[in-house]
Amino acid sequence: MLKNYWSKGAKQKKRVILFFIILLALLFFFRDDYQPALIFVRKFIFIILLCFSVLFLGVRSFRKSASVGKRIGILFFLSVFFGILYYVGWNLKFYDYMKTYNVFNDLNKIEINELPLTQNERIQPLRNIFSMANESVGETKDVSLPHLVRVDGHNQWTMAIQPTEKYYWQGLKDNTEEVFSVSSTTPFPRFSSENRIAVTFSIGESLKFSRNTYNAVVQRLNPWMLFNYEPSDTYYMKNDKGAWVEVVSLIKWKGFFFPYPSFGGVMVIENGEHDIKDYIERITIGKGTYISPDEMKNYAYLTKQNTLAEKISRLQAESLKFLAGFSDPLPWNMESAVKIPTAPKDQNAQPYVTDFDFSDSKTDAFSGLYHWFGLEPVGMERTSLSFSVFIPADGTDKLYYYDHASKKQGYAGVSAMPLKVKESKKEYDWSSNTPVEFRPYIKNIAGRKRMFFLGTVSTISDDNPEQFDGSATPDLALVDSEYRDVVWINAKKPSTWNEEVYNQLNEAWRTSEGKNLYFEKEKTILEQNKQVLDSIKLISNLDKNKQILDSIKLLSAQDKKRMEIEKLQKQLDSLKNN
Numbered sequence: 391m392l393k394n395y396w397s398k399g400a401k402q403k404k405r406v407i408l409f410f411i412i413l414l415a416l417l418f419f420f421r422d423d424y425q426p427a428l429i430f431v432r433k434f435i436f437i438i439l440l441c442f443s444v445l446f447l448g449v450r451s452f453r454k455s456a457s458v459g460k461r462i463g464i465l466f467f468l469s470v471f472f473g474i475l476y477y478v479g480w481n482l483k484f485y486d487y488m489k490t491y492n493v494f495n496d497l498n499k500i501e502i503n504e505l506p507l508t509q510n511e512r513i514q515p516l517r518n519i520f521s522m523a524n525e526s527v528g529e530t531k532d533v534s535l536p537h538l539v540r541v542d543g544h545n546q547w548t549m550a551i552q553p554t555e556k557y558y559w560q561g562l563k564d565n566t567e568e569v570f571s572v573s574s575t576t577p578f579p580r581f582s583s584e585n586r587i588a589v590t591f592s593i594g595e596s597l598k599f600s601r602n603t604y605n606a607v608v609q610r611l612n613p614w615m616l617f618n619y620e621p622s623d624t625y626y627m628k629n630d631k632g633a634w635v636e637v638v639s640l641i642k643w644k645g646f647f648f649p650y651p652s653f654g655g656v657m658v659i660e661n662g663e664h665d666i667k668d669y670i671e672r673i674t675i676g677k678g679t680y681i682s683p684d685e686m687k688n689y690a691y692l693t694k695q696n697t698l699a700e701k702i703s704r705l706q707a708e709s710l711k712f713l714a715g716f717s718d719p720l721p722w723n724m725e726s727a728v729k730i731p732t733a734p735k736d737q738n739a740q741p742y743v744t745d746f747d748f749s750d751s752k753t754d755a756f757s758g759l760y761h762w763f764g765l766e767p768v769g770m771e772r773t774s775l776s777f778s779v780f781i782p783a784d785g786t787d788k789l790y791y792y793d794h795a796s797k798k799q800g801y802a803g804v805s806a807m808p809l810k811v812k813e814s815k816k817e818y819d820w821s822s823n824t825p826v827e828f829r830p831y832i833k834n835i836a837g838r839k840r841m842f843f844l845g846t847v848s849t850i851s852d853d854n855p856e857q858f859d860g861s862a863t864p865d866l867a868l869v870d871s872e873y874r875d876v877v878w879i880n881a882k883k884p885s886t887w888n889e890e891v892y893n894q895l896n897e898a899w900r901t902s903e904g905k906n907l908y909f910e911k912e913k914t915i916l917e918q919n920k921q922v923l924d925s926i927k928l929i930s931n932l933d934k935n936k937q938i939l940d941s942i943k944l945l946s947a948q949d950k951k952r953m954e955i956e957k958l959q960k961q962l963d964s965l966k967n968n
Contacts, residue, residue, distance in 0.1 A: 419673060421616060422608040429620050429643070436647050437479065444471060488648040491716060494709035496644070496652065498788045502753050505778065505792055505839055506746040508832045509757075510545050512538065512574035513881055514864065515827035515846050516738040519547045519579060523570055526581035530554050530564075534595050538574055538743040539627045539696045540759065545745055547572045547579070548626040550636075551586070552596040565663065566594035569626050569634060577863055577881040589634040592664040593677055595624055600672040607638050607657045609676025618643050619654050622699035630691050634661050637692075638678070639699040639785075651705060653785040655682040656697050683785055694758030696743055696783040703741050704730060706789055707763040707779045719768075726795065728765040728776045731805045733827075740764065740804070742829040743783060755790055759783040762830055766803040773806035775799075775871060778830070801871040804828045807843050811867045814876035823849050831868060835888050836899055842868045842877075842891070873898055 395402050417424075431438060448468045455461050479485045514522075516536055523533040534550040541548065551568040553560035569587045572579045579585075593606045600606060607621040625637045635658050642654030657678035664672065671677060686692045707730060711719045714726040733739040741761035748755040763779040766772060780790040794801050802810070811825040812818070828843040847865040868877045868891060877894050879887045 422605040425608050428617050432617050432643050433649050489650045490709045491712055492645055492648055492650040493705050494712040500790050502751055502790050502792050504751045505832050506748040506751045508830055509747045510575050510745040513577045514579055518848055523549055523581055527551055530560050532596055537625045539625055541571055541628055545574045547574050550626055552594045555596045561596055561598040566591040589661050590663050591636055591661050593659050606672055606677040610678045637697055639697050641699055651702050653683055653698055653702055693784055694756055696759045698783050698785045700741055703761040703781045706781055710777055727768045729768045730763055731766050737826045744829055764804045766805055773803045775801040775803040802874055807845055807869050810869055810876055811845055823847055833888055835892055841871045844868055
């Protein structure tokens with residue numbers, strides 16, 4: 391039809407050429423709008439080709455067949471085929487099963503035999519930080535979801551103060567002009583001026599059209615990447631020059647049969663207001679600098695950092711259910727099948743980004759930020775801790791796991807923690823308060839490494855389950871995963887936590903483990919100097935006492951001799967008189 395229209399004359403040829411120019415322009419300028427469809431095709435390419443092939447062959451056979459019975463048979467076969475495909479692939483989640491298995495085969499898995507220690511414990515859970523940040527902005531501003539990142543060598547919660555999505559006009563004309571950067575290790579997160587960084591981003595998560603972060607990043611992808619990469623989580627951090635940047639984590643889809651997601655590097659967007667030149671660049675080729683996973687080691691601010699999309703790390707952790715083989719997660723096996731516990735009431739779900747110290751764990755793992763998962767058996771009534779999974783938050787191609795189950799440690803998992811905390815404080819109103827986000831707390835106490843879970847008690851709004859109470863001094867509880875005891879600790883004094891734990895549990899530890907190791911509080915330099923001075927004074931006093939004692943002894947000897955002389959003199963005088 392198009393060929394016939396083309397051959398009619400010059401006017402028709404101009405129209406066809408103009409139509410294709412407009413079509414190509416639309417495909418070029420609006421590729422961020424149809425890119426999700428390309429990703430969908432990429433994710434299900436094998437299934438789509440299989441269905442298309444079967445349907446094409448079936449329809450061709452149907453048209454060639456003259457027999458009514460054969461045609462009915464072909465229709466019946468197609469109906470059964472697509473019905474089974476839908477039931478097995480989607481209802482029984484066989485597609486997800488195979489995708490997770492491909493992730494498992496692609497992983498660089500390393501089993502560790504010793505747990506790392508935790509360091510720089512964060513006091514507040516993510517939802518509390520999010521609530522407190524929203525309490526500190528005006529009507530026309532929103533706060534992006536907080537992320538734990540490293541800024542100037544410290545762990546900080548960072549989030550953008552961006553134009554609200556509630557009012558469309560703000561997203562069209564305003565920039566993101568401030569970033570919150572709040573310490574994660576303090577019980578008193580402050581959202582005042584010193585933690586409110588003035589920095590302008592003309593590309594943001596809540597902005598519209600080409601200034602939207604997703605749109606700008608997608609426009610930056612080349613044609614091959616357009617089919618294989620998609621933007622994910624957005625982080626705010628400082629680069630090696632000390633300037634604030636927007637770092638977008640990329641997901642790369644790999645494989646043909648049952649494609650699976652993997653870490654695809656990052657797109658870095660610099661701050662600053664954009665002029666007309668930047669505008670033209672934005673709408674044509676997008677904005678951002680792509681850094682591949684292999685190149686990230688060349689940027690100090692991206693190493694040991696948190697840039698890995700949680701969508702990827704969750705799938706990697708879940709894939710450990712295949713450790714005992716391809717068929718182990720099937721219903722008739724499940725000897726070592728595990729799951730990621732579900733977080734209730736819209737709480738922050740695993741992974742929990744945690745700072746670990748691997749210096750004494752006899753591995754090549756770096757000390758820094760990791761995505762931590764506590765995997766549990768698949769049964770709803772099973773809440774034991776099967777695996778601790780440590781995935782480098784900077785996207786390093788490694789996964790470390792510690793097998794609690796095979797060591798028969800019998801630790802309680804994250805799912806068991808809320809009820810234990812509630813049972814320990816029966817006087818609380820647990821209808822409105824709930825313990826949330828039980829992250830790991832691993833320390834050397836009383837002679838060996840001990841694993842606890844650190845939980846925070848938060849109040850959740852009845853009207854909005856995503857609104858958490860942002861108390862500056864939250865109630866904290868440490869739960870011993872082995873002994874199941876709950877220790878309520880002082881959020882204002884993290885330096886006393888180990889001592890508080892020991893004071894409550896040392897009797898149980900000594901009774902069970904047959905040890906008699908007492909907690910020894912580390913002395914400050916002033917206390918150590920005072921102890922030295924006291925020792926010097928004691929020695930000096932002893933010397934003085936010794937001198938006095940010697941003097942007393944000398945005087946006593948002199949008095950004794952004098953008395954003997956006087957006695958002899960009396961005897962001599964008596965003889966003279968006689």
